[in-house]
Amino acid sequence: MGFFSKVKKLWGSGDTAAAQAPEAAERQDSQPAATPPDAEPQASPRQETPGPMLTDEWKARLTASLKGSRARIAEWLGLLLDGISSADEALYARLRFLFTALDAPQEEAERFIADFTTWTQAMNLAKVEDFRSELRYRLILALDLEEEEEERGNIFKKLTAGLAKTRERMTSSLGALFGGQGELDDAFWEGLEEAFIMADMGAEATQKLLVNLRKRARAMGVTQAARFREVLGAELEALFPLPKKPKVETPPEVVMMIGVNGVGKTTTIAKLAYRARLQGRKVLIAAGDTFRAAAINQLEVWAERVGAGIFSKSEGSDPAAVAFEAIDAAQKGGYDLVLLDTAGRLQTKTNLMEELRKIKRVLEKKHPGAPHKCMLVIDATTGQNALSQTKLFHEAIGVDEIVLTKLDGTAKGGVIVGVTISHKLPISFVGLGEKMEDLRPFVGEDFARALLGE
Ligand SMILES: Nc1nc2c(ncn2[C@@H]2O[C@H](COP(=O)(O)OP(=O)(O)O)[C@@H](O)[C@H]2O)c(=O)[nH]1
Ligand SMILES: [Mg+2]
Structure with a gap:
């Protein structure tokens, strides 16, 4: 669930209705009844800041990007921030255009913007380079994009960077083990044990992991050190239980x-x-x-x-x-x-x-x-x-x-x-x-x- 009670997902749906320009998208409660169905998405004129930051050309580019086959948050963010230097009316006008194009209820769009304004002020994030990733994360959550390919890649990069030292410590010893031409003999298993202990897995878990790995190697028919990496990868991937979604009968x-x-x-x-x-x-x-x-x-x-x-x-x-x-x-x-x-x-x-x-x-x-x-x-x-x-x-x-x-x-x-x-x-x-x-x-x-x- 995202921040908005209603947004029209234009990207990735593959359906032809959604492939039309958002201008032609059906308007519901968020738009005044008088708005013709083919009108451009508009925020109320009071809030609109026309001018160099909200040109027809810019609107067309964002609209085209929104209609792409997948969510491209980096591209949308690039367009939103192109030529913008601080969190000001020009940026808000662009955000309004984005939310209107997505059919988000106007009141909620305003709340999103007000919220963001309060945050940038409280945290002293005046310049684009200070708030870029913050705005990105807010859009990801608000539009429910965390599971999308691009964002998953982004999190994976962060995780990989965060684990660099652990990986170094572990793979320097594992590298030597897996790089060898030998069989999975006693020396191999001892080396593995040492590597796990070094990586802070703990003695008890290390023993259990070794037992599981022996079983898995047998099941996968792996007898050579050079192929053991696959075994370890499969074991680790299967290891983690998923969190249960709790049943909440009555909130909260x-x-x-x-x-x-x-x-x-x-x-x-x-x-x-x-x-x-x-x-x-x-x-x-x-x-x-x-x-x-x-x-x-x-x-x-x-x-x-x-x-x-x-x-x-x-x-x-x-x-x-x-x-x-x-x-x-x-x-x-x-x-x-x-x-x-x-x-x-x-x-x-x-x-x-x-x-x-x-x-x-x-x-x-x-x-x-x-x-x-x-x-x-x-x-x-x-x-x-x-x-x-x-x-x-x-x-x-x-x-x-x-x-x-x-x-x-x-x-x-x-x-x-x-x-x-x-x-x-x-x-x-x-x-x-x-x-x-x-x-x-x-x-x-x-x-x-x-x-x-x-
Ligand atoms: N680098 C880093 N610091 C964190 C992370 N999570 C919390 N901290 C820092 O850890 C410190 C202690 O956090 P706090 O929430 O007060 O701990 P508490 O005593 O358990 O409530 C703070 O300086 C946090 O900013 C994290 O994931 N990474
Ligand atoms: Mg505390």
Whole structure:
């Protein structure tokens, strides 16, 4: 689902009606009744800025590109930003033209633009080079393009770049193994074991992986080291379970974020809230980390920036009470999604686990089905610690999904394989940087390809 309650997808449909110019597309509620069906897409004259930035030639080029056989976000973005130097009326007029061409309801188009304006101002993104990727990500989510070929390629590139160090560490040893002419003998398996341990997969997961690889090699009839790469690739691609889509009988959907301090819980909440908002959902963030006033404050700032509601109580309040009251507020306010932040002080391990269990119980009682997801955030740079944290939280609370942050630039990305093998938990998102756009859905197959290199 995208930001717009209605958009006409002109690209890639292959149907002839859609292959007509969007000018001829049927107009519905978003257009005044008096608009002739063959009129050009127009925003209301009050908002239109004609002139050099919105020429007929430019309109024709964008329109032609929209009618292409696939979504070409880079091309659309290039056209939108061509000759534009800052986030100003000229850019908004072009965005209006784009949204009108796609038949997006005018009110929602204006909301998108207002939202973007607020963001660029709050984040001080005055110049095109500062906000280009931000605008791209917003359009991707708003128009539901994340699964499209071009964007998948873009995420894959980021993932590959993020995994460069892990890949180096792993493939330098694997390269020697796979490059050999020998059989899959004891020396080969020992070398493999060492490479996995080096990549932070953990001892237990390494043993399980080796057993699976022996089976797979037999099944695939691979006996030579030179062909083992195929075996490993296939094993990794098949490894990752998909996250389940939770059934939400009555809204709001409630997601509880857990994990130790510093792994990226709060910023991940901001990123998830931002995504959900740009997919058209109404989001409430609940400040369940009441241990420090600064944590509450940090969340309030994020909520404001990403356009989410915030529910918070004073420092030192009972986090279970925050959870309870936040659900009340969400039900009354018609929210679709509640993201609950929690504390992560591991110094007081038993207290923390007790506190989290209590929050979970309160949620279950207050709102049947909640928490619909318990998401554990782990930090890839901590390597083996991420493995032990997963064990601890999963055993004490029950984890549904994992978000792996800070995968950008770490050499310990192999931990993801270890966590998956040891706990069989799905990884729903990976953090590839500090920007909002750097939290992306995890695709196991892409991860495997990025890790092994192509
Ligand atoms: N490089 C990078 N930094 C991240 C990522 N996710 C979070 N961070 C940073 O990690 C730090 C701690 O994040 P925070 O959300 O406060 O952690 P919390 O204590 O778990 O709530 C912040 O500086 C974030 O910007 C990521 O995917 N990549
Ligand atoms: Mg925090």
